[in-house]
Amino acid sequence: MKIKVILSVIVVAVLAAGVYFFRPHTFHGTVIQSPEAAYDFSLTSVNGDVSISDFRGKIVLIYFGYTFCPDICPGTLANVAQALRDMGAQAEDVQLIMVSLDPERDTPEKLAEYMGHFHPSFIGVTGSKEKLDEVAALYGIFYQKAEGSNATGYLIDHTATLMVLDREGYLKLVFPFGVTAEEIADDLKYMIRQ
Amino acid sequence: MNKYLLNGLYTFIGVIAIAAFAFKVFQPIQVLPRMRIAPAYSFIDQNGNTIISEDLRGKFVLYSFTYTNCPAPCFNMGDTMKEVQSRLGEVDLGNIPVAFVTISVDPDRDTPDALNTYGTNLGADFDQWMFVTTPNKALLKTIVGSGFETYYEDKGNGEFALDPGYVLVDGWGIIRSEYRYTTEVSDADRILRHLGVLADEVKNSTGSAKLAYEAAHLFLCYAP
Numbered sequence: 158m159k160i161k162v163i164l165s166v167i168v169v170a171v172l173a174a175g176v177y178f179f180r181p182h183t184f185h186g187t188v189i190q191s192p193e194a195a196y197d198f199s200l201t202s203v204n205g206d207v208s209i210s211d212f213r214g215k216i217v218l219i220y221f222g223y224t225f226c227p228d229i230c231p232g233t234l235a236n237v238a239q240a241l242r243d244m245g246a247q248a249e250d251v252q253l254i255m256v257s258l259d260p261e262r263d264t265p266e267k268l269a270e271y272m273g274h275f276h277p278s279f280i281g282v283t284g285s286k287e288k289l290d291e292v293a294a295l296y297g298i299f300y301q302k303a304e305g306s307n308a309t310g311y312l313i314d315h316t317a318t319l320m321v322l323d324r325e326g327y328l329k330l331v332f333p334f335g336v337t338a339e340e341i342a343d344d345l346k347y348m349i350r351q
Numbered sequence: 352m353n354k355y356l357l358n359g360l361y362t363f364i365g366v367i368a369i370a371a372f373a374f375k376v377f378q379p380i381q382v383l384p385r386m387r388i389a390p391a392y393s394f395i396d397q398n399g400n401t402i403i404s405e406d407l408r409g410k411f412v413l414y415s416f417t418y419t420n421c422p423a424p425c426f427n428m429g430d431t432m433k434e435v436q437s438r439l440g441e442v443d444l445g446n447i448p449v450a451f452v453t454i455s456v457d458p459d460r461d462t463p464d465a466l467n468t469y470g471t472n473l474g475a476d477f478d479q480w481m482f483v484t485t486p487n488k489a490l491l492k493t494i495v496g497s498g499f500e501t502y503y504e505d506k507g508n509g510e511f512a513l514d515p516g517y518v519l520v521d522g523w524g525i526i527r528s529e530y531r532y533t534t535e536v537s538d539a540d541r542i543l544r545h546l547g548v549l550a551d552e553v554k555n556s557t558g559s560a561k562l563a564y565e566a567a568h569l570f571l572c573y574a575p
Contacts, residue, residue, distance in 0.1 A: 168359040181569070183561075187523060188568060191387045196497070291493045297388035297524050299405045316391060316405065328387065331525075 182347040185340035186321060186330035195320070195328040196295045200256060200282035203269035207282050210326060212252045216348050217322040221298045223259035224271040224281075225309055229317050229334060230255075231275075237319070238276040239338035240345065248278070250349050256292060257283040258300045258313050296320060323348060371570070380567040381574040382552055383527040383545055389520040390498025392490075394454070394483035397466040402452075402483055404524065410448045411549055413542065414518040416501045418457035418511055419469040426515045426532050429453070429473040434539040435546075436480060442547040445554050447522065449546065451480035454495060456503045456511055458484040500529075517542065521549055541575075548574045 199208040209217060218237060222230030234255070241248035255272060257263035260283050263271075268281025283289070293300055300315035317334035321344070330344060389412075391404045413435060415428040432451050439449055453470075455461035461469075466482035475482070485491050495501050502514040515532035519542065528545050530538040556564040566572075 171359075181562075181566075183565065187385065187525070188565070189385045189387065189525065190568065191385075193387065287489065290487075290490055294390045294392060294490065294493050295388075295498055297391050297404070299391035299393065299403050301393065301403075320388075331388065331523075 182344075184330060184344050184347075185336060186319075186332040186344055188330060189328045191328050194326040195322050196292070197326065198288075198292045200284040200288065200292070201265055202280050202282045203265040207254065207280060209254070209322065212254075213326055214324050216251045216324060216345055217326075218251065218253040219296065219320040219322065220253065220255045221258055221293055221296065221300065221315055222255055222317075223257050223313050223315075224263050224267055225259065225305075225312070227309060227312070233317065233319060233334065233336075234272075234275045234279070236336065236338040237341055238279070240342035241276055241278070243338065243342045244346060244349075247346060247349050251278075251345055253279045255279065255281045256289065257281060258289060258293065258298075258315050260284065260286055260289060262310070321345070321348070323351075374566060375570045375572065380563055381548055381572050382564060382567045383519070383521075383548055384571075384573055385568070386526045386529070389518075389524045389526050390494045391524075392485070392494050392498075394481075394485050395463060397463050397470050397477065397482040399463040402481055407450055407452070407520075408524060409522045410450045411444075411522060411546055412450045412452055412520045414499060414520065415451075415453045416456060416495060416499070416503065416513065416515060417453060418455050418513070419461050419465050420457065420509060421513075422510060426513075428515055428517070428532055429475075431517070431532075431537055431539050431542070432480065433473060433475065434537060435542050436476065438539065438543055439546075442543050442550065444546060444550045447550050447553060449479070451475075453480070453482045454491075454499075455482065455484040456491065456495060456513060457505075458486045458488060458491065499526075519545060519549075522553070545574060 197208060197210045199206050220233060237253055241251060257268055263283050265283060268283060272279035272281040298316045300313055303312045303314045305312040319332040319336065320328060321330035323329040329348065332341065393401060393403045396402045413432065415432055417428055436451060455466060461484050470477060470482045495503060499518050501516055504512040506512055517530040517538060518526055519528040521527050527549060530542060552564055
């Protein structure tokens with residue numbers, strides 16, 4: 158009888174451990190289940206035109222920002238960079254692209270220098286205002302010029318979400334501003350394993 | 352002991368499988384799909400004020416598309432919008448606000464004054480229901496045509512070819528449902544029911560209950 162009780166406890170413990178370790182992943186970002194691939198756009202980087210579809214097979218992160226951004230953009234980019242460093246070799250399956258919302262000041266060269274400060278793989282792209290308006294609108298990114306200081310020049314108010322596309326180019330996750338490096342890495346690692 | 356553990360494992364697997372099957376079949380929790388990101392915009396409303404998409408974060412927003420010079424017989428999307436607006440009290444929305452946005456695809460003629468007259472004739476409550484457009488026709492086409500996936504075309508004779516419908520967007524700017532306009536049956540009942548489903552998810556999807564709601568998304572437990 159005593160043995161049966163012990164065995165029962167062991168079985169329950171093993172089952173509980175199984176439930177814990179094999180539980181479904183809980184995403185930190187909002188999961189999107191779109192039946193259509195995300196809008197594929199082509200913009201200009203320092204190395205020429207870049208399309209989202211160029212990175213099929215990788216997890217693509219799309220962020221909209223600008224190099225004169227005082228805090229939100231560098232904070233988000235730094236978190237993504239930290240997440241990639243934490244992921245080690247798995248980071249090779251991830252590509253971040255920042256679309257500049259400031260075509261007047263963000264040249265492809267300036268973008269390349271800026272992005273390189275965060276992570277060597279990061280790509281910055283820009284284009285005409287008309288094209289940027291279109292791309293930003295379709296990714297739900299509102300932006301407009303705002304008054305800045307003498308030091309910063311004008312600022313750009315913008316939606317600060319971070320988009321994550323899966324390997325087939327479907328929008329999978331939307332991270333709000335403030336997502337941590339740990340949360341980003343956790344979700345990306347899961348997506349890479351899929 | 353091996354037989355004991357094996358029976359326990361089989362029971363565990365069976366319970367999980369039956370629970371998943373029951374969840375999918377009986378759908379104790381229903382949700383609306385997160386279809387895609389709603390487009391961002393800056394419009395001018397019937398009072399000449401600028402309305403941006405960010406202003407509507409935190410609200411459930413029902414969009415419709417039309418133009419005020421639509422000749423008779425014209426689809427009358429205003430009736431459904433008005434009915435939904437007047438019946439919001441039937442749905443337990445908690446404190447989640449609802450907004451209505453009618454986008455005109457004819458910015459040349461649908462000035463703020465024209466939109467104001469149009470909305471007034473519909474009996475719209477402008478505090479909650481905005482009539483908007485933008486003179487940037489290329490961007491309007493991107494927002495309405497590509498973003499909201501509502502086809503329209505200027506026929507050049509004062510008329511527009513337009514595939515009328517409604518789009519429901521949640522407080523995070525995600526499109527959750529689309530409704531094709533029909534003359535036979537009003538979509539108001541369905542829209543109101545969906546507003547209730549959305550509100551339930553917002554109110555209840557916290558803590559451990561969030562897992563259940565994410566499971567509902569995973570198992571495609573969509574409200575009809």
